[in-house]
Amino acid sequence: MPNARPAPTVRRRRLGQALRRFRGETGMTLDSAAEAVGWTAPKLSRIETANAHLRPADVATLLRVYGVDDPEVVAALEGLARDAGKRGWWQTYSGIVSPTYADYISLESDADCVREFSPLLVPGLLQAASYARETIAANAITRSPEEVIALAEVRLARQSVLARPERPLKLWAIIHEAALHQRFALRPHTMREQLRRLLDAAEMPNVTIQVMPMNATPHPGSVSGFSLVSFPGPMPDVVLLENLLGSAYVEGVDEVQVFADAFERIVAAALPMDDSLALISRMEEGSRK
Structure with missing residues (x-):
């Protein structure tokens, strides 16, 4: 053979x-x-x-x-x-995790920094367990309940890069305010738990969270969300774009620079970090009433 x-x-x-x-x-x-x-x-x-x-x-x-x-x-x-051929922990989910998703987890494990604009959902690295299960179940429409549980486990396991002992991943996440108003009919406390998770994560020195307010000025993020992954040393950045059918990468240096420039404009349009956390805190308090 x-x-x-x-x-x-x-x-x-x-x-x-x-x-x-x-x-x-x-x-x-x-x-x-x-x-x-x-x-x-x-x-x-x-x-x-x-x-x-x-x-x-x-x-x-x-x-x-x-x-x-x-x-x-x-x-x-x-x-x-x-x-290049190294097996990661995610290989144990090879029947669940698509090759493209496995590639991204590999990138994330090698990365020095991830800059992400998320207009519709809280980024995976910041999701609470209940939020991960609910949102995966809603979007993975071709998956079985068992596969949804496994995918949620993978998403939560990915978060270990934020607390790894050596060179913890730096995460700069900009989340649209609309994503924080989502409600879950079957489990109404889900968003409260998620808001608390954001506040806890923001206490990590390597995590920056900003909120894009409803009344923000026009910005490049109006087109779509994206993740900009950067690596230590001389390696070029990579951009991940996601949709219902999977993921796609942007790897050309000039093309990636377009997203880097766009992220700077998105940062400028979002609330400063202190104001963002104050807004999240008010929303978390309001969810308890």
Whole structure:
């Protein structure tokens, strides 16, 4: 039986894109670069397109050919090569978690910072357990009750990145006020628990929460929500866009910059953090009456 081709993971794609970019900056062709390291052009092409595995030991060799000797860059790309096929805790949910979602959890686990604008729901990293179950049940219309429970478990497990001992993820979440007025007929205390969860999370030094008020000035977030994921070192940012059918990534440097610029404008249109938390606190108090 022939060897199966490695499934392109998001880490492998990021590695291939970085190597292709460095090769392009030298002006080298696939043939000339491959010859310089004693490979074939098809092999290098498969690496750049995330269809082949690259050993960490070969990363520095290839980068030397491209004139890249920055230790930070070399270490970052070696790390991607080393972890490209690494199994994470979410692999135990492989029958539930889609490949795209698994890729995103992998990104999140590698990330240094996530900037998210969420116009309709509280971001997953800030959701209370009851809120996660209710909202997943409402949106995962093709899922069984057992799968909904499993997906809620995954969503809550993701939140561990905010409290990891080394390099906890920095989260900057902007939530539209409309999302905080949602009501749950079968479990009316759900939003109260969620508001309390936001207030508790905001006490973490690596978490920033802002609310986009109902009367905000026009801003780029009127189009849709998005998550902008940033990594330590030289690795480029990635944007996640979600819809009912799944998720899509924006990975081009110029395209990602559009979202980074948009996020700055969204920040400016939202309430400052202190005012945002004051609003959430008033809403939480009102929900107890």
